[in-house]
Amino acid sequence: MSYHSRKTQAIINLKALKHNYQQITTLAPNSQNIAVIKANAYGHGAIEVAKSLRDVVPAFAVGFFDEAIALRQAGIDLPIILLEGPLCEHDCALAIKENLWLMLHNFEQLNWLATLSQPYTGKLWLKIDTGMSRLGFMPEEIDNAVASLTSQQQKNIVLCSHFSSAEELDNPKTLKQIELLAHLVANYQCQFSLANSAGIIHWPQSHGDYNRLGIALYTPLNEKTSTSTLNLIPAMTLQSTIIGLRDLAIGDSVGYGEIWQAQRPSRIATIAIGYGDGYPRNAKAGTPVWINGEFAPMVGRVSMDMITIDVTELANVNLGDCVELWGENLAVETVAKYLDTINYELLTRISDRVLRIYK
Numbered sequence: 001m002s003y004h005s006r007k008t009q010a011i012i013n014l015k016a017l018k019h020n021y022q023q024i025t026t027l028a029p030n031s032q033n034i035a036v037i038k039a040n041a042y043g044h045g046a047i048e049v050a051k052s053l054r055d056v057v058p059a060f061a062v063g064f065f066d067e068a069i070a071l072r073q074a075g076i077d078l079p080i081i082l083l084e085g086p087l088c089e090h091d092c093a094l095a096i097k098e099n100l101w102l103m104l105h106n107f108e109q110l111n112w113l114a115t116l117s118q119p120y121t122g123k124l125w126l127k128i129d130t131g132m133s134r135l136g137f138m139p140e141e142i143d144n145a146v147a148s149l150t151s152q153q154q155k156n157i158v159l160c161s162h163f164s165s166a167e168e169l170d171n172p173k174t175l176k177q178i179e180l181l182a183h184l185v186a187n188y189q190c191q192f193s194l195a196n197s198a199g200i201i202h203w204p205q206s207h208g209d210y211n212r213l214g215i216a217l218y219t220p221l222n223e224k225t226s227t228s229t230l231n232l233i234p235a236m237t238l239q240s241t242i243i244g245l246r247d248l249a250i251g252d253s254v255g256y257g258e259i260w261q262a263q264r265p266s267r268i269a270t271i272a273i274g275y276g277d278g279y280p281r282n283a284k285a286g287t288p289v290w291i292n293g294e295f296a297p298m299v300g301r302v303s304m305d306m307i308t309i310d311v312t313e314l315a316n317v318n319l320g321d322c323v324e325l326w327g328e329n330l331a332v333e334t335v336a337k338y339l340d341t342i343n344y345e346l347l348t349r350i351s352d353r354v355l356r357i358y359k
């Protein structure tokens with residue numbers, strides 16, 4: 001795509017990403033802090049984000065192979081860890097060829113590894129289930145898992161696990177997970193990795209040889225966790241423009257299903273973004289947007305290509321004006337509350353229709 005008359009854009013601030021990385025990693029100076037760039041770097045563009053961070057990070061993490069291969073094809077040659085692990089035997093062979101780090105979480109994957117003609121010599125991440133109950137070996141299975149590795153592979157083990165509730169500062173589950181993994185690490189005398197963003201920021205006891213830094217690279221965390229003194233900058237500003245303006249009389253309705261009617265003479269602005277762009281259809285009346293320095297509420301139903309905003313109270317609104325859906329002036333965390341979701345989901349679901357512009 002090279003013709004863009006529809007100014008529906010995600011402006012990505014690469015300096016903010018680097019700033020956020022440096023801010024957060026001062027909290028964990030003794031760890032290698034891996035940048036998690038799965039799901040197209042949480043919607044920010046994995047290749048551009050990787051290129052901008054490659055000089056400051058030790059490694060990247062993605063979800064699965066296709067995401068890693070795309071980075072290799074773009075010339076990213078740092079280690080890349082696959083957080084969901086290999087999904088077939090061929091993935092293991094490819095990991096060797098492409099210098100990817102495997103995260104293994106079941107015995108079938110260990111069998112694949114054992115049958116390879118060329119041995120895997122990278123960091124061998126063994127995922128332990130410390131209470132998330134999705135993936136990972138149970139603590140009592142680790143002996144057998146380790147026994148199936150070559151002695152060289154045993155030297156490269158990184159025991160790892162994932163928090164279920166690290167953003168809840170008073171939830172005792174997190175300490176239990178930390179203690180369980182620490183106990184196993186002491187047993188096996190190996191490297192470990194536990195902390196995600198909330199772990200790095202709020203649970204210093206969880207800092208490991210490697211930490212896995214995701215969401216906090218991209219946006220300040222939600223309010224529950226904003227007790228720290230970090231000064232994080234939102235890296236994405238999602239914006240569009242006003243493409244229609246009309247004045248409604250009392251009783252006129254707006255949009256599909258007529259779910260909103262004017263209770264007073266009202267001015268409605270139509271904005272060029274909708275659920276086809278990843279702006280959620282379940283957005284309720286009242287969800288804020290930011291126009292010319294003021295907040296204004298969404299009204300009516302989200303369409304595929306458009307939303308409608310009540311701008312009656314705004315002093316100065318014109319066709320073509322820029323509208324911020326979230327970003328520097330309106331926190332994605334605030335918008336997420338109106339949409340019954342979280343910052344992660346809003347950022348990752350922005351579709352390819354939305355042009356990413358890097359500054």
Ligand SMILES: *Cc1c(COP(=O)(O)O)cnc(C)c1O
Pocket residue numbers: 036038083162195196197198212213214215216
């Ligand atoms: C996504 C992911 C992370 C990053 O988590 P954030 O909360 O975004 O920092 C870390 N570890 C694993 C296994 C993940 O899947």
